[in-house]
Amino acid sequence: MKISNIKSQFPIFSKKVNGKSLVYLDSANSAQKPLSVINRLNDFYKNEFSNIGRSIHSLAVNATNKFDETRIGVKNFINAQHKEEIIFTKNATEAINLIATTFGHENINEGDEILLTELEHHANYVPWHFLRVNKKAIIKFAPVNEDGDIIIDELKKLITSKTKIIAVTHLSNVTGAIVPVKEIVDIAKRKNIPVLVDGCQSAPHMKIDVKDLDCDFYAFSGHKVYGPTGVGVLYAKKKWLEELPPYIGGGAMISEVNKNKITYAPIPEKYEAGTMATAEVITFNESLKFIKAIGMDNLINHENEITNYALEKLKMINSVKIIGNPKNKAGVISFTIKGVHPHDIATILDEDAVAIRAGHHCCQIFHEKMKLSATARASIGIYNSKEDIDMLCLAIENCNKIFS
Amino acid sequence: MDLKQLYQDIILEHGKSPRNLGKCEGYNHDAKGYNPLCGDKVHVYLKLNKEKKVEGLTFEGEGCAISLASASIMTELVKGKSFIEAKEIMGEFLKMIKNTSDIKSNYLDEDQKIKLMSLSGVKQFPMRVKCATLSWHTLFSAIEGNIKEINTETTD
Numbered sequence: 001m002k003i004s005n006i007k008s009q010f011p012i013f014s015k016k017v018n019g020k021s022l023v024y025l026d027s028a029n030s031a032q033k034p035l036s037v038i039n040r041l042n043d044f045y046k047n048e049f050s051n052i053g054r055s056i057h058s059l060a061v062n063a064t065n066k067f068d069e070t071r072i073g074v075k076n077f078i079n080a081q082h083k084e085e086i087i088f089t090k091n092a093t094e095a096i097n098l099i100a101t102t103f104g105h106e107n108i109n110e111g112d113e114i115l116l117t118e119l120e121h122h123a124n125y126v127p128w129h130f131l132r133v134n135k136k137a138i139i140k141f142a143p144v145n146e147d148g149d150i151i152i153d154e155l156k157k158l159i160t161s162k163t164k165i166i167a168v169t170h171l172s173n174v175t176g177a178i179v180p181v182k183e184i185v186d187i188a189k190r191k192n193i194p195v196l197v198d199g200c201q202s203a204p205h206m207k208i209d210v211k212d213l214d215c216d217f218y219a220f221s222g223h224k225v226y227g228p229t230g231v232g233v234l235y236a237k238k239k240w241l242e243e244l245p246p247y248i249g250g251g252a253m254i255s256e257v258n259k260n261k262i263t264y265a266p267i268p269e270k271y272e273a274g275t276m277a278t279a280e281v282i283t284f285n286e287s288l289k290f291i292k293a294i295g296m297d298n299l300i301n302h303e304n305e306i307t308n309y310a311l312e313k314l315k316m317i318n319s320v321k322i323i324g325n326p327k328n329k330a331g332v333i334s335f336t337i338k339g340v341h342p343h344d345i346a347t348i349l350d351e352d353a354v355a356i357r358a359g360h361h362c363c364q365i366f367h368e369k370m371k372l373s374a375t376a377r378a379s380i381g382i383y384n385s386k387e388d389i390d391m392l393c394l395a396i397e398n399c400n401k402i403f404s
Numbered sequence: 405m406d407l408k409q410l411y412q413d414i415i416l417e418h419g420k421s422p423r424n425l426g427k428c429e430g431y432n433h434d435a436k437g438y439n440p441l442c443g444d445k446v447h448v449y450l451k452l453n454k455e456k457k458v459e460g461l462t463f464e465g466e467g468c469a470i471s472l473a474s475a476s477i478m479t480e481l482v483k484g485k486s487f488i489e490a491k492e493i494m495g496e497f498l499k500m501i502k503n504t505s506d507i508k509s510n511y512l513d514e515d516q517k518i519k520l521m522s523l524s525g526v527k528q529f530p531m532r533v534k535c536a537t538l539s540w541h542t543l544f545s546a547i548e549g550n551i552k553e554i555n556t557e558t559t560d
Contacts, residue, residue, distance in 0.1 A: 341467060343467075343470075344468045373442075403469075
């Protein structure tokens with residue numbers, strides 16, 4: 001599959017936005033979908049629809065098998081050991097909530113500590129905050145330096161005998177900083193502390209190997225990996241899923257139910273109560289195939305090339321300030337423009353059909369640390385080209401003109 | 405509706421150099437407003453005399469051109485008005501920003517109405533309406549002597 005004409009596989013790029021060709025630089029928020037994914041969803045509803053797991057008619061058997069194929073697809077995508085270690089949720093947020101709730105229920109008591117970092121998305125902070133409220137747990141934040149990198153020595157110092165879990169992002173959705181998760185897991189392992197990795201931004205843009213990372217939990221969203229909305233993935237080591245209590249109760253997650261006693265289904269069903277986003281999960285396998293066909297190495301090389309080009313071009317615009325300068329960076333670039341509020345930037349760029357995001361990107365802790373109320377963010381996906389970056393820069397120049 | 409209409413000269417001009425910035429002398433009412441979605445902040449200072457007339461009205465804040473322009477225009481138009489008049493103008497402004505395009509206030513002249521109407525384009529951009537209304541809700545809170553901080557997520 002040739003990356004140079006990959007845009008043609010995404011129908012949205014044949015549409016005009018405000019009369020202009022769309023320059024989509026908001027993939028860190030959600031990625032656009034290739035035609036193969038859109039067709040698969042349509043096709044499943046048209047020709048194959050059935051719920052999974054319960055019935056024994058042909059359609060149900062087919063849907064159940066296809067659902068399982070996605071689970072195997074995800075297992076291979078992140079190199080998990082067992083397919084039972086893959087749990088489908090509605091999004092990554094729910095995946096993190098699942099662990100915070102069940103792990104917290106069993107293992108967090110008053111005065112216990114949860115170690116996060118200043119880079120975390122609200123989805124990897126708020127679920128832990130609930131344990132602060134309900135269990136009187138203490139939340140600590142490993143600090144970042146002015147480049148936007150986590151200071152590992154400071155993180156080490158924050159680990160105490162009370163630290164029960166470390167939850168850390170793999171890739172910052174503000175600065176694009178790639179966090180040395182493996183190093184953090186190594187540090188944690190020495191003290192027998194489990195680690196949850198928020199992989200929302202890393203899963204679409206990096207090679208993920210949970211066996212190599214040796215993390216206990218890894219969560220990501222399907223819609224950022226060119227898949228449909230409504231699909232989240234929780235990877236958890238088998239022993240945790242067997243040991244922790246269920247999260248949501250209902251059909252499909254039970255083994256035997258009587259008036260006095262209920263037993264639960266084995267994993268992964270234990271964590272997949274009720275009707276799942278069946279069509280979307282099945283469709284998600286098509287997204288994984290799409291990435292496989294491109295090849296993760298090709299994808300990474302392409303996105304690195306575009307990211308470096310973008311950094312180079314943006315640095316040439318005097319009024320632009322790029323936020324953070326991490327050691328290892330992926331295609332997420334947050335910036336400010338002197339004299340123009342990020343919300344005004346986003347609205348004016350939109351007029352040129354350049355779609356970016358403005359705000360705190362669900363990372364208020366980091367913005368506070370950097371003494372910023374908001375930033376503008378351009379994020380790269382597989383379909384972005386150097387021409388897109390040129391358009392971004394032109395639109396920024398236009399913005400400068402309006403506000404000069 | 406296009407950008408030109410949204411960012412009319414009036415908005416850009418007020419956004420770049422807002423009027424009535426700072427704390428007005430002898431203020432006896434004030435309130436803070438905050439939009440947690442974009443980080444816009446405003447602090448409105450108000451001097452109401454015994455007859456409940458707005459003698460002084462200023463603000464401090466940070467935010468986008470729309471929120472600064474709205475606050476700036478508000479201070480210009482509401483200063484000198486009575487408590488009742490100020491409430492009517494605010495009501496008309498909120499109506500315009502959400503539904504209509506014109507202002508029917510009995511207490512503003514044509515030029516003043518045009519100034520306010522420059523903000524009417526905002527309603528095409530639902531995410532930005534709160535930028536325009538933050539300072540007005542905050543003014544109202546200051547007038548009412550409501551000490552709670554105004555938060556755009558809990559106001560209309």
